[in-house]
Amino acid sequence: MAECVFCKRADNDPYIFGETCQRGGLRFHKNCLYHASNLTQRGEDNEGFFGFLLPDIQQELQRVAQKKCCICQKWGASVRCHHQRCSCTFHFPCGRERGCVSQFFGEYRSFCWQHAPxxxxxxxxxxxxxxxxxxxxxxxxxxxxxxxxxxxxxxxxxxxxxxxxxxxxxxxxxxxxxxxxxxxxxxxxxxxxxxxxxx
Ligand SMILES: [Zn+2]
Ligand SMILES: [Zn+2]
Ligand SMILES: [Zn+2]
Ligand SMILES: [Zn+2]
Ligand SMILES: [Zn+2]
Structure with missing residues (x-):
């Protein structure tokens, strides 16, 4: 099965990754979209990928291509710790395995394992x-x-x-x-x- 463009994983457990959306050869986990730090949902729920529009997603992918994951050390880390003095960025599933917290309300903040509530x-x-x-x-x-x-x-x-x-x-x-x-x-x-x- 194809992998998620953000985290490069093909796993699809909805209790961890949220639902998966595949369109035009591209596949995304819902949670990878929701927690990408500079990505906002600007479409209706039925537009793009869960309401995230492709040009916005492409821009975010370009930004995170330069971000290294502080857990697996690979590029493309889209989730940033919200703590003021922390520069840790990570892939959503790497964070899940390491004890990082991503919240599903308000500003959808994420925290690395050291700063997680x-x-x-x-x-x-x-x-x-x-x-x-x-x-x-x-x-x-x-x-x-x-x-x-x-x-x-x-x-x-x-x-x-x-x-x-x-x-x-x-x-x-x-x-x-x-x-x-x-x-x-x-x-x-x-x-x-x-x-x-x-x-
Ligand atoms: Zn993903
Ligand atoms: Zn149990
Ligand atoms: Zn990683
Ligand atoms: Zn942190
Ligand atoms: Zn109780």
């Missing part, structure tokens, strides 16, 4: 810590891959599992599966880079 919650000691979504074990400590609900401080989730749940439930239904909190839970998940679609 982290949860400030203190974990209550528990015998068998498991993911509330898949029931498999989670890590002993909160991390990029192990998240907790700030409202009950009891439910834990794998990032992958909670992202999948968010895409299915969307804004009007996405809640903590343990305490049913929506507001605090959604705000925290957005901050941590979980994509909660509006519908």
């Amino acid at each position: 982290k949860q400030q919650v203190r974990l209550v000691p528990q015998e068998h810590r498991q993911c509330t979504v898949c029931m498999e074990a989670v890590e002993e400590h909160l991390s990029f891959t192990t998240l907790t609900c700030p409202a009950c401080n009891t439910a834990h989730f794998h990032r992958y599992c909670v992202q999948r749940q968010a895409l299915i439930a969307a804004r009007h239904r996405f809640h903590c599966l343990f305490c049913w909190d929506m507001e605090t839970f959604q705000a925290e998940m957005l901050k941590l880079g979980i994509n909660i679609p509006s519908m």
